[in-house]
Amino acid sequence: MIVCEHIFKSYFSGDLETPVLKDVSFQINDGEFVAIMGPSGSGKSTLMHILGALDTPTAGKYLLDGHDVSKMADDELAEIRRKKIGFVFQAFNLLPRASVVRNVALPLVYAEMPKAQREEQAKQALLQTGLDESRFNHLSNQLSGGQMQRVAIARALVNNPSLLLADEPTGNLDTNTGEIVLSTFQKLNATGRTIVLITHEHDVAAHARRIIHIRDGKILSDEVNARQITTRSRVEE
Amino acid sequence: MNTSDLFEESYSALAVNKVRTSLTMLGIIIGIGSVIAMVAMGQGAQSTIAANIASIGSNLIIVSPGAQRGPGVTVSAGLGSAQSLTMDDEQAISTQVTLAKAVDPELSRRYQVTAKGTNTNTQVVGTNENYPEVRNLSIDSGSFITAQQVQDLAKVAVLGPTTRDDLFGQGASAIGQTIRINQIEFKVIGITVSKGGSGFFNQDDTIFIPISVAQHYLAGPNADGQPYVSSVAISAQSADVMSAVQQQVTDLLLQRHKISNPALADFTVQNQADIVSAASSVTNTFTMLLASIAGISLLVGGIGIMNMMLTTVTERTREIGLRKAIGAKRGDISFQFLTEAVLLTFLGGGIGIGLGWVLAVLLSKFAGITTQISSSSVILAFGVSVAIGLIFGYYPARRASKLNPIEALRFE
Numbered sequence: 006m007i008v009c010e011h012i013f014k015s016y017f018s019g020d021l022e023t024p025v026l027k028d029v030s031f032q033i034n035d036g037e038f039v040a041i042m043g044p045s046g047s048g049k050s051t052l053m054h055i056l057g058a059l060d061t062p063t064a065g066k067y068l069l070d071g072h073d074v075s076k077m078a079d080d081e082l083a084e085i086r087r088k089k090i091g092f093v094f095q096a097f098n099l100l101p102r103a104s105v106v107r108n109v110a111l112p113l114v115y116a117e118m119p120k121a122q123r124e125e126q127a128k129q130a131l132l133q134t135g136l137d138e139s140r141f142n143h144l145s146n147q148l149s150g151g152q153m154q155r156v157a158i159a160r161a162l163v164n165n166p167s168l169l170l171a172d173e174p175t176g177n178l179d180t181n182t183g184e185i186v187l188s189t190f191q192k193l194n195a196t197g198r199t200i201v202l203i204t205h206e207h208d209v210a211a212h213a214r215r216i217i218h219i220r221d222g223k224i225l226s227d228e229v230n231a232r233q234i235t236t237r238s239r240v241e242e
Numbered sequence: 243m244n245t246s247d248l249f250e251e252s253y254s255a256l257a258v259n260k261v262r263t264s265l266t267m268l269g270i271i272i273g274i275g276s277v278i279a280m281v282a283m284g285q286g287a288q289s290t291i292a293a294n295i296a297s298i299g300s301n302l303i304i305v306s307p308g309a310q311r312g313p314g315v316t317v318s319a320g321l322g323s324a325q326s327l328t329m330d331d332e333q334a335i336s337t338q339v340t341l342a343k344a345v346d347p348e349l350s351r352r353y354q355v356t357a358k359g360t361n362t363n364t365q366v367v368g369t370n371e372n373y374p375e376v377r378n379l380s381i382d383s384g385s386f387i388t389a390q391q392v393q394d395l396a397k398v399a400v401l402g403p404t405t406r407d408d409l410f411g412q413g414a415s416a417i418g419q420t421i422r423i424n425q426i427e428f429k430v431i432g433i434t435v436s437k438g439g440s441g442f443f444n445q446d447d448t449i450f451i452p453i454s455v456a457q458h459y460l461a462g463p464n465a466d467g468q469p470y471v472s473s474v475a476i477s478a479q480s481a482d483v484m485s486a487v488q489q490q491v492t493d494l495l496l497q498r499h500k501i502s503n504p505a506l507a508d509f510t511v512q513n514q515a516d517i518v519s520a521a522s523s524v525t526n527t528f529t530m531l532l533a534s535i536a537g538i539s540l541l542v543g544g545i546g547i548m549n550m551m552l553t554t555v556t557e558r559t560r561e562i563g564l565r566k567a568i569g570a571k572r573g574d575i576s577f578q579f580l581t582e583a584v585l586l587t588f589l590g591g592g593i594g595i596g597l598g599w600v601l602a603v604l605l606s607k608f609a610g611i612t613t614q615i616s617s618s619s620v621i622l623a624f625g626v627s628v629a630i631g632l633i634f635g636y637y638p639a640r641r642a643s644k645l646n647p648i649e650a651l652r653f654e
Binding site for chain 1: 243244246247251254258560561563564565566567568569570571572573574647648651
C-alpha cells in the first residue's frame with residue numbers, strides 16, 4: 006500500500022528554488038491499476054521518482070508498505086527498490102548483447118540468489134508476460150520493440166515487487182504493440198499486481214481503472230475510470 | 243553481488259569491445275613485459291659477474307697499492323695506480339703471513355701485441371709460478387711459467403685462449419711461436435684453459451709473462467728504484483682464516499711502510515666477498531635503472547586503463563542508472579568497475595610476463611646476453627599489475643558509483 010501525505014518537492018540551483026510538487030496527497034491500495042496523467046512539466050516524472058524511491062521529497066511523508074521512504078539514505082533506497090519496486094521504462098533499458106533470461110534475472114543478482122534459482126524465477130516472470138519461450142535465450146537486441154518491453158516488464162516482475170511502476174511504457178512503440186503491452190499490464194493487474202502507469206496520453210491512461218490528473222505540481226482530479234479500455238482478445242502477437 | 247557474478251559481469255563487459263580491451267591491455271602487456279625482460283637482463287648480468295669473480299680464485303685476498311684514505315683533502319690518482327707496493331713487500335708477505343697457502347705478485351698493464359702480421363691490444367700480466375694455484379687457472383697445452391724462468395728472466399709467454407685466437411687464429415697451436423710485446427720478442431710456452439669470462443673480468447684475453455721480465459723490460463722500477471707490483475694475490479688456507487690473513491697482511495705492510503695510523507694506509511686489502519659485493523652494487527644500480535625505465539611504460543599503460551574506464555563509465559551511464567534503479571548499491575557498482583579494471587590489468591600482467599619471458603629467451607639466444615628470470619620478479623610483476631588496476635580503476639569506479647540514478651537514466 007502506498008500513502009503520500011503532503012508531498013513537496015523543490016529543486017535548488019544556488020539560492021533559486023523551483024517548486025515542482027506542491028502538497029500532493031493520495032493513497033493507492035494493493036491491487037489497484039492507477040494512471041498518473043499530466044502534460045510535460047506537470048511534475049509527474051518527479052512524482053514517479055519519489056514513488057519509485059529514486060528520490061526523496063523535500064517535505065511530506067511517503068509510506069510504502071508501512072516503510073517511511075521519505076527520510077532514507079542512498080543505500081537504504083536501493084534496498085527498497087530491490088525488494089519492493091519494479092520499473093518499466095520508456096526506453097526499455099535492457100542490457101544489449103545479454104540474453105533475455107540474463108536481463109530478466111539481473112535484479113536477483115543484487116539479491117545474491119543462486120544462479121539456477123535466478124534463471125527459474127526469470128523464466129516464470131517471462132511466462133507471465135506472454136513472451137514466446139523460444140526467445141528466452143535470444144540476445145535482447147535481436148528482439149522487436151514489443152518483445153523488448155515485455156522482457157522489461159518481466160524484469161520488473163522478477164523480484165515479486167509490491168509496486169510495478171511504468172514510465173511511458175508505450176512511448177517508443179507503435180499503437181498495436183502498445184496495445185499488447187498495455188493488455189499485459191491489465192492481465193498482471195487481474196492477478197493482483199499493483200500497477201502505477203505514468204503517461205501524458207489519454208488513450209494510454211484509459212487502460213487503467215483509476216486516473217489521477219496532475220498539473221503544475223498539484224492534483225487536479227482523482228477518479229475511477231468508468232470507461233476502461235480492455236483488449237483481452239489481442240493479448241498474443 | 244557474489245564473486246562469480248562479479249567476474250561474469252566484468253568478463254562480459256570486457257568481451258563486448260574486444261578491440262578496445264586488447265589495445266588497452268597492450269599498454270600493461272608491454273609495460274610488464276619490458277620490466278620482466280629488463281630485470282632478467284640485470285639479474286643475468288649480476289649472476290654472470292658473480293660467477294666470473296668466483297672463477298678468479300678461491301679464498302682470494304688481493305692487496306693493491308695507493309688508495310690513500312685520510313683526513314683532509316687528498317688528491318688520489320685511484321686505486322692501484324701508485325707504485326708503492328714493491329717486490330720486497332711481496333717477499334715479506336709470502337714468507338711471513340703463515341696462514342697463506344700461496345702468494346703471487348702481479349704487474350699488469352695493457353700493451354699492443356703483434357705476431358706474424360696480426361696484432362691485438364691486451365692485458366699483459368707479469369707473475370710467478372704460484373699464479374695458477376692462487377687464481378684457479380689450468381693449463382690447456384704446454385706449461386705455465388716456472389720459478390726457474392722467473393729467476394732467469396726468460397722471455398716466455400703463456401696466452402689466454404682468446405688472445406691465442408686473436409693472434410694465431412681459432413684453435414691454432416701457438417706453442418713455440420713468437421710474439422712481440424712492446425717490440426720485445428717472447429716465445430709462447432703454454433695456453434690456458436678457457437674460463438668463459440666476459441666483460442670486466444676476462445681472464446681469457448690475457449698474456450702471462452715472468453714477473454721479473456715485466457719489471458725489467460716493460461715497466462721499469464718505481465721512483466725509489468725498487469721493482470714494484472700492481473697487486474699481490476694471496477690464497478688463504480681456508481675460508482675461516484680469511485679475516486686473520488687480512489689482518490696479518492695489513493699489520494705487516496703497515497709496519498713495513500712505517501705507517502702507525504691504519505686509516506692512512508697506502509694500500510688496500512680486499513677479499514673476494516668485497517669484490518663481489520662491489521660488483522653487485524654496480525649491477526643492482528644497472529638493474530634498477532633498466533627497471534625504472536620500463537616502469538615508466540607501465541605507468542603510461544596504467545593511465546591508458548584509467549582513460550578507458552572513464553570512457554566506459556560515460557558510455558554505460560544508462561546501464562549504471564538501470565542497475566541502481568533495480569537495487570544495486572553504490573558498493574555494487576564501484577566493485578563491478580574496479581573488478582573490470584583489475585581483471586584487465588591481471589590478464590595484461592599475465593600475458594606481459596609471458597612476453598617478457600620470450601623476450602629474455604630471445605635476448606640470450608640472439609644477442610648473447612645472459613638473462614635470468616626469478617620467481618620474485620614474476621610475483622612482483624603480478625602484484626604491480628593488480629595494484630595498477632586498483633589504483634587506476636578506483637577513480638572511474640568511484641565516479642560510476644556516485645552517479646545519480648535519475649540523471650543516469652535520462653543520459654543520452
